[in-house]
Amino acid sequence: MALQITAQCVNCWACYDVCPNDAIYDDKPHFLIDDDKCTECLGDHPDPQCAAICPIECAIVDELGEALNPPGSLTNIPIEKLHALGLVPPEFA
């Protein structure tokens, strides 16, 4: 059971600092989650911390590849607008 970071990540370090298990590491081209260490924060916090602070939609996904912060959920930009402007990453469209 572990979350993953996608190519949407902008390497802002926010998740790195709040992970209770030191599961996140600075890698190229973007940060990654060590799935041996990630517990999805169970037992530590009700919400997975990386997903609670990450500012970028679709940067953090679960094992099924579902975005914890889907398009429009953080910026409140209407989803139709994001589609119209081609701002939804194809794998999350």
Added chain:
Amino acid sequence: MELPVISNAPSGAQGGGCASSGCGTAPDALSHLPDHIRAKVQDHPCYSEEAHHYFARMHVAVAPACNIQCNYCNRKYDCSNESRPGVVSELLTPDQAIRKIKAVAAQIPQMTVLGIAGPGDPLANPARTFETFRMLSAQTPDIKLCVSTNGLNLPQYADEIAKHNIDHVTITINCVAPEIGAKIYPWIYWENKRIRGIEGAKILIEQQQKGLEALTSRGILVKVNSVMIPGVNDAHLKEVSKIVKAKGAFLHNVMPLIAEAEHGTYYGLMAQRGPTDEELQALQDECSGDMSMMRHCRQCRADAVGLLGEDRGDEFTLDKIDVMDVDYEAAMARRKVVHDDILSKLEADRAAKNTKVPVHLSIAADARPVLMAVAGKGGVVAEHFGHAREFLIYEASPDGVRFIGHRKTELYCAGLDTCGEGGVATEDEPESVLERNIKTLSGCEVVLCSKIGYEPWGMLEAAGIAPNGEHAMAPIEDAVMAVYKEMFDAGRLAAPVAAGKAA
């Protein structure tokens, strides 16, 4: 972009960077401050109108993470509270930052102030931010420190900030009402949760106000930045100004929202407009009844280096500082000579100013104020009209001359020979760059520059703006007042502005 080169010799106390001489505030606009605060800010490039021509500042980007979302920010880029939107800084570790700071301090002895402003929120990166401050307090005691924050984590770090002898803190406060906050901040990260809407905005506002009080009660200077967002917080900012002043902030800096679709921000994509130059100026004037306003802020990037208005960051990239070997003890001795030299020059300037009989005393008290645009550099009327990247706007009135703000232009003149060609409208571009530039000067009656081409001259006159090239290389305030006096003597200051030609 070509930047003025600063000499390392002590005699290098030359102006550069910002073009205005009266940036920010009139000399006495800081005079309402208690002496101990004035003493702290008068040599600070971001606050003192005289100091910022001589002293330089730098930012280091050691704080990438953020704990809130602002609707004018896109986290693919740096924080737009402290930087222009769409800018990406080179992120440094605290160790790299110290090396860079020492390298810059040795090569630019005028650098006296080090700020941590991003690219995220410095207090959302407490370990990296305070480790940097700790090392600097120990190793470079001749550099003043400052930090900027959105305020969310401020109350909990007020004591830590007080420990580091941090000169001042900037808090971005855009509102004091949660309903308005919810239109600016979609969420915050607070106590291990993402909290949205009014609830999140309410917590942020409470923390900002608590943090402001915690700092002022510890004797730390606080400047407040606000972003003016028309239709969202524009009218509200007057109240913000009153409240933060009552709580002891020493300066309020109202900045315009910059929102373009290509920045990918909420406001940019939703076509929220920024204020016009006139709207910004009117709000700054209304707020200045409450406290001193800062008008020369250039919204520097999180890794800016140099005098205000310039950026020498390219000279100090990681690969370049890697091969620099800095003996800071020796550098500190050299720096002291330069600082003393600048300070005595500032002192002499102040003394000289005090002995001059002000021209404005000879102008009737009911004469109307006049706005003038100046193509200036280093405090004098120095630029060719077509070369000016920005115009400095001054208001002349019977009370004297005050700096109002700067307005950016597009360059239309590539060289003296071709000057004027940009003035021609073509089929592709029905409104020429020159025409657009002249539009940005609306409200001004005079343009002061060192030289001006034939064509722009005619177009300015047609727009009711009098071009004036007679004061080349004169100090800006003196030139503006001289022109104002001529207008007064010609009997042109009694009537309200006539529509059409003012020349």
